[in-house]
Amino acid sequence: DVVMTQTPVSLPVSLGGQASISCRSSQSLVHSNGNTYLHWYLQKPGQSPQLLIYRVSNRFSGVPDRFSGSGSGTDFTLKISRVEPEDLGDYYCLQSTHFPWTFGGGTKLELK
């Protein structure tokens, strides 16, 4: 199985500040069709996860441009600029290039 190593586990931030979350995979996430199926989700307290970024760097509908995704191969990053209160929660990366799909362990974004 592809192991997704997500860091840090906890990320204290100040409102208005910037946050960066890393996700590393144990093997390349480039599919045979050339696409890279690495996605980012936010799970707010008591809610279902919501899609933020799909295929590395594509913001999902309605996601503010404060969220950006980058990376390639095995190394990926989610950046959040100008953190707002509604950004707090648990962030997960997901790879869907290989079966079984695997999630990162999660990063809790919380106030400093």
Place this chain on the structure above:
Amino acid sequence: EVQILETGGGLVKPGGSLRLSCATSGFNFNDYFMNWVRQAPGKGLEWVAQIRNKNYNYATYYAESLEGRVTISRDDSKSSVYLQVSSLRAEDTAIYYCMQQLRGWGQGVMVTVSS
């Protein structure tokens, strides 16, 4: 508006079985692959199963930790997907979510395995 609604959770004794249902609306269900993902209390997300659409012969894929105990199915006429889980164990206690990658997630349904 996309709606995804899971039902069928509850308290089950170890060794028992459960069938979860997921009813969807607001998108062309027939076109999409559907997934189940679960989350144990206080833990992270774990993908459980996927079923593809008719164009892909309804191919199914499963997490190894559940293979042999779980069956995913769908009924395109009802825009619904199902998850049958058998030989339930305490470690299967979790919120089970129905999800479509680009359409969204349901609110989840709690499954508790306990005597």
